[in-house]
Amino acid sequence: MSAEAISTVEKAKPASEPLFSKKNRKLINNPLDADNPITVQVLGVCSALAVTVKLIPTLYMCISVTLVVALSNLLISLMRKVIPSRIRIIVQLLVVASLVAVVDQMLQAYAYDVSKQLSVFVGLIITNCIVMGRLEAFALANKPWPSVLDGIGNGLGYSMILIIVAFFRELLGSGSLFGYKVLGENYLGNGVLMSPVGACIALGLLIWAQRARNGYTEEA
């Protein structure tokens, strides 16, 4: 779709749309369940497996990713009419990389321990498929406000799955929650759940549960 076509479509829309119209609310709700970036689109799985051993680093990771997706969506959406489509990927990368650098520096300054635990995975948000995917699929063709909502929605969808996985991994893997030994001092840690293999299995079971609930059927 060319830029002109997009702008004509936009002009046809009513000028004043409420900030949280039904359509805009959908931008947040959809990625939480029916269009979840991890369990349905299976994007960003790498970090979902790597950072979910403990809840606290997971929470920081979730906040970082949500911030980066929302802000990069906003910036790209603002620039969408001036970016030549032939170099749009490199522009997107530049925007995302700058944002990730900011987030990374913030973490190192104010949450050094967590930053150490997350190691390279903060830097790898740059290549997170969810970020790039939302820029390509949404921000390039939509106004800034819906783009921000879409970014927040996808960030929350990602966060929700990560927190569920991290909850079970920390609880059953090391018997603790947020670092507190809730299952007693003598709980024998489960090595499978401590390793990324366990995250992969937990994620699979989560997808199973979601599909069972939503009545998913395999396309023939």
Added chain:
Amino acid sequence: MKFLRNTLDKLKPNFEKGGKLSFLHSVFDGMETFMFVPNHTTKTGSHIRDGIDLKRTMFMVVLALIPATLFGMWNEGYQYHLAMGQTASLFDNFLFGFLQSLPIIVVSYGVGLGLEFMFCQMKGHPINEGFLVSGLLIPLCLPPDIPLWMVAIATAFAVIVGKEIFGGTGMNVLNPALTARVFLYIAYPGEMSGDLVWVTGLKEGVGIVDGYSGATTLGLLAVGKEMTISSWDAFMGWIPGSMGETSALMCLIGGIFLIITGIGSWQIMLSTVLGALGMGMILNAVGGNVYYDFPAVNHLLIGGFAFGAIFMATDPVSAAQTARGKWIYGALIGILTVLIRVFNPAYPEGIMFAILLMNVFAPLVDYYVVKSNINRRLSRVKA
């Protein structure tokens, strides 16, 4: 017999459609066909039904496992009394092992069958006998001291993640019994490896004879030590180890039974042995350190090699299906087993990883065997 038939007939209406307990139809059906030969007849077309159905196949494998099981029970008692510095009669040894392993077997069957029944009921499938062999294989490849709750979660993991997710009996990619074992091995390494787990009572450490070591040969090899037992002992199996896999002789008896009845593939067993032997000899020829120099023949006798090659690798569901594929599959299991033992002694039990790895690759092996066959025949057409 008559009494059983009458009772079943009387109960039957309850489980039919519309009966009070109709939601348990699969369970009842399974129980009935377990006790009596089902009288299902083919309704259309001319199909030939072989007498050897899933139930009989499974039962044959269980029969083949009996020598290893009985010997394992005796050996458990023998090892325990040896560690305690006592001498006990044959019967006392056996009784000790029997009482020690019975709860493990009961838990394995209870959890596994319970879950299988539940899944069949939920999916509305008839109940099948797919778990009969796995239920016995799981206890046989675990250490005798294993806590029962671990057996329970490992069995649950094997049945749900290893089997039901893929569609139940006959659809699993991995061997369920080894899935249970590898789960425990990774999840609770402290209970599944080391010198203390292979003989009952060593972990408590009460009344152990001075200087007694429960180390297995693979455990010693892992720290770079020579084998301390004779090859004959390893072959006969009166050494510490998992319940059913210490005795190569008893596995061999089971293996011969499987080959005679045509249930186990002799190609897989033979190629696994040849693969391990060949790889072991190559490494022996290179030589240099204690791992390389470990005699090739002894690789076949120690650890779970015989048990794995005979009972696990030949699992008809997860093994390769084509004739040539079976040779490749078996040989690679043997080669990988020795390679893992020699190059990665931190994971002493190579056969488990080798079989699971080849389970994953078996469809690929089959694919290329079929493809090469097609190419060969195509080229004949062109010529």
